[in-house]
Amino acid sequence: MSRRVELEARRRALLARCEQQRAELTRQLTQLRSAGLLGLLSPGASPARAGSSAAHHPLAWVLAIGAIVLLGRTREALKLLVWVRTVLALASRAAQVVRLVASLRAARPQPEAEPRIRSVS
DSSP states (O other), rough: OOHHHHHHHHHHHHHHHHHHHHHHHHHHHHHHHHHHHHHHHSSSSSSSTTTTTGOHHHHHHHHHHHHTTTTTTTHHHHHHHHHHHHHHHHHHHHHHHHHHHHHHHHHSOOOOOOOOOOOOO
């Protein structure tokens, strides 16, 4: 009989814990609903853990729209990730080459222009 009493006490404790978590979740959902999607993206109504300037960053908007578009499309998302990684690697290499060429041009001494003498004919 003591095992049954122990299990019932444990069940009551777990139910109380579930009720606390349900109340917390309800409170958080109410806050999110009151702010709305645009409220979350505006700097004044953003949650405390999000930066207020993040809503104004264009890359944040691009990433949010991309996440919505690719939601549930794992294969396409991975293809896009590989493509973006390749483009960024190529852009990085191109920037290195441009910097190298610029430094080589700056290091090379410029020949002085000799004055041209016009011949009178």
